[in-house]
Amino acid sequence: MYNLKGKVALVTGSSRGIGKAIALKLADNGVNIVVNHLRNKTKAHETEKEIKEKGVDCLVVKGNVREEEGVKNIFKTIKETFNRVDIIVSNAASGVLKPVLELKKKHWDWTMDINARALIDIVQQAVPLMHKGGKIIAVSSLGAIRAIPNYTAVGSSKAALESLVRHIAFELAPRGIIANIVSAGAVDTEALKHFPNREEILNNAKELSPVGKLVTPEDIANVVLFLASNLSNMIIGQTIIVDGGYSIRG
Numbered sequence: 324m325y326n327l328k329g330k331v332a333l334v335t336g337s338s339r340g341i342g343k344a345i346a347l348k349l350a351d352n353g354v355n356i357v358v359n360h361l362r363n364k365t366k367a368h369e370t371e372k373e374i375k376e377k378g379v380d381c382l383v384v385k386g387n388v389r390e391e392e393g394v395k396n397i398f399k400t401i402k403e404t405f406n407r408v409d410i411i412v413s414n415a416a417s418g419v420l421k422p423v424l425e426l427k428k429k430h431w432d433w434t435m436d437i438n439a440r441a442l443i444d445i446v447q448q449a450v451p452l453m454h455k456g457g458k459i460i461a462v463s464s465l466g467a468i469r470a471i472p473n474y475t476a477v478g479s480s481k482a483a484l485e486s487l488v489r490h491i492a493f494e495l496a497p498r499g500i501i502a503n504i505v506s507a508g509a510v511d512t513e514a515l516k517h518f519p520n521r522e523e524i525l526n527n528a529k530e531l532s533p534v535g536k537l538v539t540p541e542d543i544a545n546v547v548l549f550l551a552s553n554l555s556n557m558i559i560g561q562t563i564i565v566d567g568g569y570s571i572r573g
């Protein structure tokens with residue numbers, strides 16, 4: 324149905340969490356996967372094993388998307404191995420959680436570089452390897468459009484990311500490359516362990532959702548799969564919110 328067999332996808336930050344769920348979902352649909360990660364080699368290779376068990380190729384590439392050289396190396400390896408890339412999922416993220424009165428330039432730069440600017444390097448490296456029908460999907464968060472305590476820099480970086488994707492979408496659509504954003508509500512991954520108010524975030528997300536449950540990594544992966552396929556070809560530069568209805572509450 325999705326017709327993705329044999330395609331090649333780079334999913335940044337796919338050794339664990341939402342990125343891993345996206346990588347597995349694409350692999351379920353016949354896509355060969357490039358698993359990118361930064362530090363945790365064991366988790367990356369566990370993910371590689373699970374992907375290969377699905378009968379597709381998988382390449383693990385350690386690389387920091389914050390560094391231009393890191394991104395270049397990821398694509399050098401992709402070029403040498405596959406000589407093409409069809410789907411880019413920009414999912415890796417990081418960030419300093421502080422209120423605005425405590426934010427320093429280094430916190431801002433760190434967060435913006437990884438969560439927003441990295442996609443410029445990724446797209447510049449990816450486009451020469453992409454054909455008509457290529458898909459670029461960035462993973463954002465509700466914090467791009469809402470105020471969340473301590474989320475100052477990350478929320479701002481996600482807002483920048485969403486704007487960047489709209490510009491990428493507009494520029495690349497004439498080449499047949501389509502870019503969109505999936506924006507997630509709270510998902511219980513390791514990332515949330517860095518939040519001092521983790522329990523409160525998860526309880527709120529559950530209680531304020533009209534379906535009374537949390538969004539799972541697989542919920543996000545399902546939408547990425549749709550956006551990666553030709554079924555979504557006339558959705559261009561949009562942000563699809565996957566939050567179980569949390570943000571529509573009046």
Ligand SMILES: NC(=O)c1ccc[n+]([C@@H]2O[C@H](COP(=O)([O-])OP(=O)(O)OC[C@H]3O[C@@H](n4cnc5c(N)ncnc54)[C@H](OP(=O)(O)O)[C@@H]3O)[C@@H](O)[C@H]2O)c1
Nearest residue numbers: 336338340341360361362363388415416464509510512514
């Ligand atoms: N969890 C949520 O509630 C939530 C909500 C909305 C949106 N999101 C978004 O969903 C995406 C995934 O979040 P998650 O919760 O799954 O995160 P996570 O569990 O913390 O996983 C982060 C992944 O990114 C990799 N990574 C971190 N920094 C990197 C860098 N500089 N270069 C390359 N890889 C890097 C990590 O690799 P290593 O393990 O090797 O370090 C890991 O694979 C992010 O864009 C996040 O903002 C999450």
